[in-house]
Amino acid sequence: MGLLDDTKIGFIGLGLMGRPMARNLKRAGATMIVHNRSQAPMDELAAEGMDTASTPAEAANPAEIIITMLTDTPAVQAVFAGANGILDGIRPGDLVIDMSTTKAPVTRELAARLVALGANFIDAPVSGGTIGAEQGSLIIMAGGDEAAIKRAMPIFDVLGSRTTHVGNVGAGQVAKAANQVIVGLTIGAVAEALALARRAGVDPGKVRDALAGGFADSRILEVHGLRMVENKFTPGARATVQRKDMNQALELAAELGIELPATALGRDLYDKLIDAGHGELDHAALIKVIDPD
Amino acid sequence: MGLLDDTKIGFIGLGLMGRPMARNLKRAGATMIVHNRSQAPMDELAAEGMDTASTPAEAANPAEIIITMLTDTPAVQAVFAGANGILDGIRPGDLVIDMSTTKAPVTRELAARLVALGANFIDAPVSGGTIGAEQGSLIIMAGGDEAAIKRAMPIFDVLGSRTTHVGNVGAGQVAKAANQVIVGLTIGAVAEALALARRAGVDPGKVRDALAGGFADSRILEVHGLRMVENKFTPGARATVQRKDMNQALELAAELGIELPATALGRDLYDKLIDAGHGELDHAALIKVIDPD
Numbered sequence: 392m393g394l395l396d397d398t399k400i401g402f403i404g405l406g407l408m409g410r411p412m413a414r415n416l417k418r419a420g421a422t423m424i425v426h427n428r429s430q431a432p433m434d435e436l437a438a439e440g441m442d443t444a445s446t447p448a449e450a451a452n453p454a455e456i457i458i459t460m461l462t463d464t465p466a467v468q469a470v471f472a473g474a475n476g477i478l479d480g481i482r483p484g485d486l487v488i489d490m491s492t493t494k495a496p497v498t499r500e501l502a503a504r505l506v507a508l509g510a511n512f513i514d515a516p517v518s519g520g521t522i523g524a525e526q527g528s529l530i531i532m533a534g535g536d537e538a539a540i541k542r543a544m545p546i547f548d549v550l551g552s553r554t555t556h557v558g559n560v561g562a563g564q565v566a567k568a569a570n571q572v573i574v575g576l577t578i579g580a581v582a583e584a585l586a587l588a589r590r591a592g593v594d595p596g597k598v599r600d601a602l603a604g605g606f607a608d609s610r611i612l613e614v615h616g617l618r619m620v621e622n623k624f625t626p627g628a629r630a631t632v633q634r635k636d637m638n639q640a641l642e643l644a645a646e647l648g649i650e651l652p653a654t655a656l657g658r659d660l661y662d663k664l665i666d667a668g669h670g671e672l673d674h675a676a677l678i679k680v681i682d683p684d
Numbered sequence: 685m686g687l688l689d690d691t692k693i694g695f696i697g698l699g700l701m702g703r704p705m706a707r708n709l710k711r712a713g714a715t716m717i718v719h720n721r722s723q724a725p726m727d728e729l730a731a732e733g734m735d736t737a738s739t740p741a742e743a744a745n746p747a748e749i750i751i752t753m754l755t756d757t758p759a760v761q762a763v764f765a766g767a768n769g770i771l772d773g774i775r776p777g778d779l780v781i782d783m784s785t786t787k788a789p790v791t792r793e794l795a796a797r798l799v800a801l802g803a804n805f806i807d808a809p810v811s812g813g814t815i816g817a818e819q820g821s822l823i824i825m826a827g828g829d830e831a832a833i834k835r836a837m838p839i840f841d842v843l844g845s846r847t848t849h850v851g852n853v854g855a856g857q858v859a860k861a862a863n864q865v866i867v868g869l870t871i872g873a874v875a876e877a878l879a880l881a882r883r884a885g886v887d888p889g890k891v892r893d894a895l896a897g898g899f900a901d902s903r904i905l906e907v908h909g910l911r912m913v914e915n916k917f918t919p920g921a922r923a924t925v926q927r928k929d930m931n932q933a934l935e936l937a938a939e940l941g942i943e944l945p946a947t948a949l950g951r952d953l954y955d956k957l958i959d960a961g962h963g964e965l966d967h968a969a970l971i972k973v974i975d976p977d
Binding site: 556568569597600609643647 | 788823825845850851861864865867869872873876879881883884885886887893895898899900901904936937945947974975
């Protein structure tokens with residue numbers, strides 16, 4: 392009855408994002424074989440009726456589609472190319488979808504190795520956070536060939552509310568880098584604006600209300616602006632992750648020979664936030680760097 | 685029949701924003717007495733049935749409500765306090781509404797002088813550009829006392845789609861400064877993101893599509909992002925105006941003793957754009973500073 396009734400999916404990376412994504416795929420009918428570095432999340436999903444695998448290779452081998460949702464590029468490299476990695480378990484005809492935020496050059500290298508083994512690859516990083524993962528309303532930025540994207544669409548339809556086929560392999564990661572540049576810098580913009588209002592004796596909440604619907608309006612003003620107004624920084628996305636993503640964007644820019652001065656400054660501001668001991672707070676806590684009171 | 689049938693309005697400043705605003709007020713039934721430094725816009729509106737005045741004082745004197753929509757703070761000072769200025773024509777009980785983007789300290793000083801003459805004052809700068817002015821869909825950020833705001837609401841309802849009473853006199857200008865900080869920096873964020881994509885060989889239009897609906901989404905991505913993708917920089921709002929507004933925000937910050945590092949960098953980037961001869965282009969042309977090709 393489900394959209395994915397005949398699909399066997401190996402899912403690797405059961406963090407805050409991965410767990411609800413795996414659940415949504417199972418709910419849509421997929422047979423799930425899950426793997427995670429630590430055991431607890433596997434036990435949790437095993438109790439919900441999913442098969443578990445003790446290595447990435449064992450999750451990949453019986454599946455026709457393998458999805459990774461990992462913390463960072465070193466984790467992606469280990470899971471793909473480490474001992475008992477995906478590359479050891481892959482079979483010709485398999486499709487691998489990396490939904491982590493991974494450096495574009497690494498993405499392209501792993502894709503080439505999979506293609507050499509007769510498999511296919513899509514990079515499909517997401518925006519929308521844990522709420523989007525739970526609600527199946529992620530925004531998906533996909534890079535890969537037309538046939539692979541078409542094959543993955545039923546999965547993307549379960550996980551997200553909108554998928555854009557941005558270009559060839561790596562293009563999804565470039566779009567995600569662009570996304571994170573905008574998110575990080577817009578948070579900085581809202582932080583300076585609301586800090587200015589507060590220092591001028593004007594209620595930042597009223598200013599946020601006033602700006603809604605005008606040219607200054609954004610999802611960040613709405614969501615992260617509210618966190619600043621309420622001084623509540625339970626993550627959402629951690630400042631450390633935001634800095635990592637901005638560093639990845641800056642590395643990509645350096646490889647391409649383009650300077651991104653605002654992104655570089657924004658990264659420095661996140662450095663200050665993290666150096667002040669706030670790395671585990673939501674990235675909206677950046678306002679603490681501008682107005683420490 | 686109109687909302688403003690019994691209202692006599694002196695309207696000063698008939699630029700790209702002021703003319704459509706005056707027309708909307710007349711359409712709502714107000715009796716309009718208009719003034720502008722140069723003659724042509726006055727002739728245009730006289731042909732449409734509005735009265736004209738040869739000085740700000742003459743526009744203010746017969747009116748009960750006086751609205752100003754001027755280019756910058758020096759123009760506001762001249763129109764209010766110069767020879768034959770509003771202060772020379774004002775009568776007790778009048779209400780003056782400055783909808784220009786004016787420095788908050790100047791706003792507060794002019795308000796005090798009007799109050800000393802028995803009049804009242806609201807600062808009510810707007811966001812939404814010429815399109816918002818034409819459609820009567822401006823976002824209005826109002827500072828002033830409760831009674832004055834209440835009296836002005838029928839006018840705001842004609843000119844805008846939403847008015848927020850942000851605080852006392854000057855609070856509207858603080859909100860507008862916050863607005864312009866966010867607008868200027870979000871344009872910079874979108875510019876760096878789309879320039880990065882283009883240099884990485886990924887279609888910036890596809891990236892803009894991919895990001896819509898996610899955390900990176902904003903009015904700026906939608907409107908100014910499209911201008912960048914299409915490389916069309918007919919203003920909207922000129923880069924010179926954006927720089928002026930960011931300088932005003934930085935001056936306010938300096939008075940308050942708060943540093944706004946991203947705003948300072950953003951202003952420097954607009955300086956570069958203007959130094960390169962692009963000051964009359966739309967502020968979205970900032971992408972030319974990041975990726976000059």
